[in-house]
Amino acid sequence: MSVDRATVDLGEPFHLRIATHIDERVAQIDDLTLPDLAGFDSLGDERRCMSSATGSDCDEIVTLAATIPGTHTISGATFDAIDARNGKPSRFTADSIVVNVVGDPAPDPNGGVLAGFAFGVLRAALILALVGIALFALVWGFALRGRKPRPALAGPLEFAQAPAPAPDPDAWLQDLARTLEQDPSRANALRVRHALRDAMTARETETFADLRARGAAPPAQLAALGAVERAAFCEDDRVADAVREAVPFLLR
Amino acid sequence: MTPPAILLEALEATVVGQRDVLEALLYATIAGGHVVLEGPPGLAKTLACRALAYAVGGTFKRIQFTPDLLPSDIVGTRIFDQRSGDFATALGPIFANVLLADEINRAPAKVQSALLEGMQERQVTIGPNSYALPDPFLVTATMNPLDSDGTYALPLAQMDRFLMKILVAYPSAEEELAILERFGGAPPEPVTNVASPADLLRWRAEARAVFVDARIARYAVALVHATRAPHEYLERGASPRATLALVALARARALCAQRSFVVPDDIRAGAAAVLRHRVAFSYRTLTEGVDPEGVVADVIARVAVP
Secondary structure (H helix, E strand, O other): OOOOOOOEEEEEEEEEEEEEOOOOOOOOOEEEEOOOOOEEEEEEEEEEEEEEEEEEEEEEEEEEOOOOEEEEEEEOOEEEEEEEOOOOEEEOOOOOOEEEEEEOOOOOOOHHHHHHHHHHHHHHHHHHHHHHHHHHHHHHHHHHHOOOOOOOOOOOOOOOOOOOOOOOOOOOHHHHHHHHHOOOOOOHHHHHHHHHHHHHOOOOOHHHHEEEEEEEEOOHHHHHHHHHHHHHHOHHHHHHHHHHHHHHHHHH | OOOHHHOOOOHHHOOOOOOEEEEEEEHHHHHHOOOEEEOOOOOOHHHHHHHHHHHOOEEEEEOOOOOOHHHHHHHHHEEEOOOEEEEEEEEOOOOOOEEEOOOOOOOOOOHHHHHHHHHHHHHHEEEEEEOOOOOOEEEEEEOOOOOOOOOOOOOOOOOOOEEEEOOOOOOOOHHHHHHHHHHOOOOOOOOOOOOOHHHHHHHHHHHHHOOOHHHHHHHHHHHHHHHHOOOOOEEEOOOHHHHHHHHHHHHHHHHHOOOOEOOHHHHHHHHHHHHHHEEEOOOOHOOOOOHHHHHHHHHHOOOOOO
């Protein structure tokens, strides 16, 4: 767990990053529990996973603004998963982190009501601007991509250690495609199928035809699911070819 | 090589609309199972069966089931030949590649049994001798659910021998207009012999070779087992024959989709038609006016897809 700035001004947006490495290739993580964020306003969050030969690196980035000055200790986020070392369900906890918030908690009596009012207006304007950017990003994403992007509520992220790349709404599909390219196995085809179905919020009793009938996703994603499904259930000696045939559907 | 789709085209050239019914007929034909079609009069049940028979070629016979029908009217009988001084066997209409049993529930149980024995065993016994039925042998039976007076409901054990039961619904307004255009004047010529019995046998062999993943097989089993789980409107579930039917039908569907493997939708698509006539509904469905189709759909919808 890390923050892009250890010292922030009251009301100033900053980013809390929770980085997770999983030995398996996954499209997203579901069992991550955020820490208690009392003393901070949450302005939005962003989740992304990058898969590689060694597994998946998933980031949860939360945009926060402090509401109370002083030194805050944010407890570690928790993540429930199977421990690869012993195969047992385990809870992993990140280290806690300290954030110093500087600034006055309320309008300064010496500065008068006007200073407090100006600060409040500034903060409201900042939040409105962030919400505006997020709405713009949302509409832009719908118009250009045909799928819902995760709203980016703050500007480009700047991390001292590991800068996060600009969010690409189709990155997760590209990750899935890479996963299949690297290992065109039935197990991966099933994993990718599962990830696609999750993204379409498919119920476990819904078939591909059900999802198509209710328009659970844009046609390109449904076509990708159909292609991956073929790879998941075809004959053993055809799996690799079927997986390779499915990859272009994920990249469309 | 003639593809199975050509049979569907032939059926659609004769029957207006009813795409689901025609597809189901095609799949059952390829799966090697017998079919019962249920629907009100005038919905082209008989026409669809007849169109299938004409399209497949081979021999076609039709039996109108009536209360006074005798088993020998179906399987045949032995007749004394005065010239030879011996008994000769006259084979009945069951000896055909495609047999249309019209209004099968209008004949008494012993007549139904005579037909159903042939459906299961693929042979009939006349006098001391057994005679193999032609291959392929396909029975398409029709039932009218409305006029129940003077009918003999088929027991579950006999219904179980039908691979699937297809419900035939009323056509849409557009389809009815098309029916008027097609059949309003001189009846159209049936499309004949687009495929041969040999084609049918080849398709069946190809369908049997379609790959079924273990997860898909477990899904089929789970669907059938779901009918046996306690349910307020179900008294008895389907037999293992239903599982076999589900997979056979799914293989046929996959073959028609030009796939060499089955996907979950192949199983799901045929589930209702395979299960609806194999389960016994509780008395509450009658007293509470519950739609049996809704019960079957509910059971199917509860089973997780692999």
